Amino acid sequence: ExxxxxxxxxxxxxxxxxxxxxxxxxxxxQIERIGASGTRLVQHGPRCEVNRKLPLGGHPEAxxxxxxxxxxxxxxxxxxxxxxxxVGHRVVHGGERFTGPTIIDGHVLExxxxxxxxxxxxxxxxxxxxxxxxxxxxxxxxxxxxxxxFHATLPAHAFLxxxxxxxxxxESIRRYGFHGSSHGHVVLxxxxxxxxxxxxxxxxxxHLGSGASLCAIDHGRSVDTTMGFTPAEGLVMGTRCGDIxxxxxxxxxxxGLDAAQLDRLLNKESGLLGLSGISGDMRxxxxxxxxxxxxxxxxxxxxxxxxxKGIGALVAALGGIDVLVFTAGIGQGSAGVxxxxxxxxxxxxxxxxxxxxxxxxxxxxxxxxxxxxxxxxLVLPTDEERMIARESLKGLSRDYLVRASEAC
Amino acid sequence: ExxxxxxxxxxxxxxxxxxxxxxxxxxxxQIERIGASGTRLVQHGPRCEVNRKLPLGGHPEAxxxxxxxxxxxxxxxxxxxxxxxxVGHRVVHGGERFTGPTIIDGHVLExxxxxxxxxxxxxxxxxxxxxxxxxxxxxxxxxxxxxxxFHATLPAHAFLxxxxxxxxxxESIRRYGFHGSSHGHVVLxxxxxxxxxxxxxxxxxxHLGSGASLCAIDHGRSVDTTMGFTPAEGLVMGTRCGDIxxxxxxxxxxxGLDAAQLDRLLNKESGLLGLSGISGDMRxxxxxxxxxxxxxxxxxxxxxxxxxKGIGALVAALGGIDVLVFTAGIGQGSAGVxxxxxxxxxxxxxxxxxxxxxxxxxxxxxxxxxxxxxxxxLVLPTDEERMIARESLKGLSRDYLVRASEAC
Ligand SMILES: Nc1ncnc2c1ncn2[C@@H]1O[C@H](COP(=O)(O)OP(=O)(O)O)[C@@H](O)[C@H]1O
Ligand SMILES: Nc1ncnc2c1ncn2[C@@H]1O[C@H](COP(=O)(O)OP(=O)(O)O)[C@@H](O)[C@H]1O
Numbered sequence: 114e115x116x117x118x119x120x121x122x123x124x125x126x127x128x129x130x131x132x133x134x135x136x137x138x139x140x141x142x143q144i145e146r147i148g149a150s151g152t153r154l155v156q157h158g159p160r161c162e163v164n165r166k167l168p169l170g171g172h173p174e175a176x177x178x179x180x181x182x183x184x185x186x187x188x189x190x191x192x193x194x195x196x197x198x199x200v201g202h203r204v205v206h207g208g209e210r211f212t213g214p215t216i217i218d219g220h221v222l223e224x225x226x227x228x229x230x231x232x233x234x235x236x237x238x239x240x241x242x243x244x245x246x247x248x249x250x251x252x253x254x255x256x257x258x259x260x261x262x263f264h265a266t267l268p269a270h271a272f273l274x275x276x277x278x279x280x281x282x283x284e285s286i287r288r289y290g291f292h293g294s295s296h297g298h299v300v301l302x303x304x305x306x307x308x309x310x311x312x313x314x315x316x317x318x319x320h321l322g323s324g325a326s327l328c329a330i331d332h333g334r335s336v337d338t339t340m341g342f343t344p345a346e347g348l349v350m351g352t353r354c355g356d357i358x359x360x361x362x363x364x365x366x367x368x369g370l371d372a373a374q375l376d377r378l379l380n381k382e383s384g385l386l387g388l389s390g391i392s393g394d395m396r397x398x399x400x401x402x403x404x405x406x407x408x409x410x411x412x413x414x415x416x417x418x419x420x421x422k423g424i425g426a427l428v429a430a431l432g433g434i435d436v437l438v439f440t441a442g443i444g445q446g447s448a449g450v451x452x453x454x455x456x457x458x459x460x461x462x463x464x465x466x467x468x469x470x471x472x473x474x475x476x477x478x479x480x481x482x483x484x485x486x487x488x489x490x491l492v493l494p495t496d497e498e499r500m501i502a503r504e505s506l507k508g509l510s511r512d513y514l515v516r517a518s519e520a521c
Numbered sequence: 522e523x524x525x526x527x528x529x530x531x532x533x534x535x536x537x538x539x540x541x542x543x544x545x546x547x548x549x550x551q552i553e554r555i556g557a558s559g560t561r562l563v564q565h566g567p568r569c570e571v572n573r574k575l576p577l578g579g580h581p582e583a584x585x586x587x588x589x590x591x592x593x594x595x596x597x598x599x600x601x602x603x604x605x606x607x608v609g610h611r612v613v614h615g616g617e618r619f620t621g622p623t624i625i626d627g628h629v630l631e632x633x634x635x636x637x638x639x640x641x642x643x644x645x646x647x648x649x650x651x652x653x654x655x656x657x658x659x660x661x662x663x664x665x666x667x668x669x670x671f672h673a674t675l676p677a678h679a680f681l682x683x684x685x686x687x688x689x690x691x692e693s694i695r696r697y698g699f700h701g702s703s704h705g706h707v708v709l710x711x712x713x714x715x716x717x718x719x720x721x722x723x724x725x726x727x728h729l730g731s732g733a734s735l736c737a738i739d740h741g742r743s744v745d746t747t748m749g750f751t752p753a754e755g756l757v758m759g760t761r762c763g764d765i766x767x768x769x770x771x772x773x774x775x776x777g778l779d780a781a782q783l784d785r786l787l788n789k790e791s792g793l794l795g796l797s798g799i800s801g802d803m804r805x806x807x808x809x810x811x812x813x814x815x816x817x818x819x820x821x822x823x824x825x826x827x828x829x830k831g832i833g834a835l836v837a838a839l840g841g842i843d844v845l846v847f848t849a850g851i852g853q854g855s856a857g858v859x860x861x862x863x864x865x866x867x868x869x870x871x872x873x874x875x876x877x878x879x880x881x882x883x884x885x886x887x888x889x890x891x892x893x894x895x896x897x898x899l900v901l902p903t904d905e906e907r908m909i910a911r912e913s914l915k916g917l918s919r920d921y922l923v924r925a926s927e928a929c
Contacts, residue, residue, distance in 0.1 A: 274765050275791050276762055353683070357684070358750040359767075359770055359783075360751025378684070378685070388684075421838070422835075424837060432866070457841065458840070460870065462868065
């Protein structure tokens with residue numbers, strides 16, 4: 114099979130090619146700043162890298178540019194359109210309706226449209242990407258893979274907010290959780306590395322990227338996670354505030370902020386960026402803190418402290434864990450964050466080996482716990498796209514399990 | 522000294538008398554439903570109980586009724602107005618300005634008025650009570666004791682939200698925490714019972730009443746707590762929602778709810794009441810769940826699960842604990858809640874003895890952990906009023922420390 118994985122955002126389009134017969138052919142690329150000036154396409158292919166400016170245009174133009182570089186005679190990845198045998202789409206919100214990879218047809222598209230009320234910023238643009246792909250690949254099976262699906266196994270006591278029950282029963286307001294493909298990948302990769310079956314492991318997975326969430330995993334199933342109804346809840350993130358007293362929001366609402374302004378404040382101007390006044394990028398925060406910038410240091414501390422409390426909460430939820438995993442940009446890249454996040458957690462059997470921690474590259478699976486630590490601490494590279502490809506094949510019921518265990 | 526402790530709420534007035542020379546004279550009473558029909562006064566005095574209906578009236582009438590029963594020749598508690606030597610006032614919000622008990626003068630009253638923006642529902646009525654008491658006891662020193670003051674020791678990484686820094690720096694938006702008198706009492710009572718100095722103990726204190734909060738205490742100082750800028754954050758409570766994704770609030774705001782409606786929803790219609798559809802009273806929830814009511818059972822589970830995760834988070838914050846304390850109505854009264862809240866926490870050294878748990882009365886200090894448990898689990902009666910009396914004397918610098926250790 115040759116799977117094209119698409120992740121269509123409001124101003125970006127990302128794609129990956131996974132060729133199960135020729136893995137050396139794998140490629141991925143993205144177009145950023147769609148609809149704005151300075152649109153740029155980058156593709157890392159088997160033979161070379163493409164990096165070019167694009168003229169101003171919308172998503173259709175972006176899709177056309179992607180197809181052009183994919184099919185290019187010189188540096189292209191596939192020889193013809195029909196080489197693609199499956200298209201897998203990342204869709205942010207599956208609501209309660211979609212709890213696994215789903216083959217897309219007219220009925221599913223209608224249901225996806227309805228989910229726009231739950232994720233107005235994400236789903237409509239994901240669905241627009243699906244429609245574009247259906248136009249380009251009318252004969253190829255297409256599968257929707259949902260960020261929320263991995264968390265469909267949350268028990269009610271973990272997914273309910275303390276609201277009147279009708280808000281869940283009639284308005285579907287509940288914790289959904291996101292980053293499902295990443296946390297799902299963590300399970301497979303950790304189990305593979307430790308030579309265990311997922312059902313033998315209790316895992317806390319820390320996906321720390323520009324968005325960040327923790328997930329409690331028991332028997333390979335998500336039982337709790339820090340993101341909620343939207344990706345705004347939980348940890349402090351690059352530009353997102355994370356957990357905040359509802360009373361603060363009411364205070365700001367009374368002060369005159371409308372929903373759009375609050376949304377902007379909480380999701381685009383907060384987090385590491387807001388606390389530091391410098392950047393939402395952890396590398397810049399750490400660099401500034403190292404140079405003595407007090408706000409950058411406090412942003413770093415708040416970020417790590419929240420991760421630490423979140424780990425404690427999920428260890429309590431699981432009744433103890435076997436594995437603690439760090440993944441995504443910050444999780445793989447920052448030994449400083451990992452060290453601060455597990456500080457004091459010896460009382461839960463979590464013992465970091467600081468030398469191993471400093472030595473971990475984040476490019477492969479590394480164990481960074483001490484030999485005697487009851488809990489294994491791992492750093493592992495996230496691979497959401499491969500997971501989406503895998504799930505897409507699973508959606509098509511094409512010998513998923515065999516491949517999953519091989520590919521991991 | 523004879524301390525009158527006053528707690529003036531929007532529709533209630535509570536008072537206690539602590540006579541340091543004659544503790545057998547202690548009394549407490551309250552008037553409920555002020556300003557509504559069915560106003561009722563209850564007082565438990567050294568000699569008898571008073572329980573009477575009052576005519577419709579406002580706070581001045583309530584104060585007059587209180588004075589009348591306190592001074593009554595037959596069942597009264599004090600012989601004359603001048604028996605009262607100190608008046609201590611519970612004030613909900615001290616902001617960053619008031620970090621300890623504060624003798625009230627004109628300047629302090631002005632500052633308290635300014636804090637109304639931080640706690641519009643609570644502070645103005647607390648201050649109205651102070652003004653009334655100043656009129657009644659013009660010659661007696663009066664002290665304000667703040668729910669927030671015990672948490673003045675929170676480090677910045679625990680009190681900052683992930684908002685842009687100007688929200689803290691110019692608008693004082695941060696975690697403050699509440700129930701300070703209760704958590705403060707827990708420290709003294711637990712240390713006394715365990716024959717330790719507070720500085721030797723790391724404690725997680727669980728105040729579970731109709732409002733509920735957890736507090737992490739190190740060296741006798743609060744280092745984190747679940748309530749925040751307002752008492753709305755953290756645990757699920759009787760009628761409060763507790764932690765909720767800010768995205769849910771934006772969703773509801775977009776759906777047309779204004780700040781007053783959201784406030785009502787989150788603070789009066791949610792929590793145990795909202796989830797169960799039955800009651801905000803844990804006794805009724807447990808009774809209904811025992812009879813098989815599914816919503817009551819889920820309300821119970823959500824409540825306990827949140828406590829459990831909160832304990833885990835604070836154990837992580839403290840890097841392990843020595844003592845876990847349950848107090849207030851639910852904490853003292855419900856063995857079921859305590860059992861569910863510590864389920865799975867053996868991995869943190871917390872081992873409950875279920876027989877001791879069932880046997881604890883909540884009327885005195887009881888140890889409910891197993892003999893081999895690394896963490897001592899205690900049930901102890903809250904005594905916020907006594908703590909306010911103690912703090913009031915401390916505010917007056919009248920040999921506080923001697924009394925505190927004696928009275929405990
Ligand atoms: N070596 C590193 N040290 C610290 N932080 C890093 C490092 N590398 C990447 N990051 C952080 O990871 C973030 C991006 O995470 P990533 O998982 O790649 O992104 P996304 O969540 O957008 O998919 C960046 O904003 C940056 O803060
Ligand atoms: N025996 C009991 N079992 C369970 N819950 C109890 C018990 N006694 C009191 N409660 C709960 O405690 C709550 C009141 O707690 P309390 O600390 O007295 O009140 P407040 O927080 O209003 O000061 C009640 O709403 C009730 O739910």
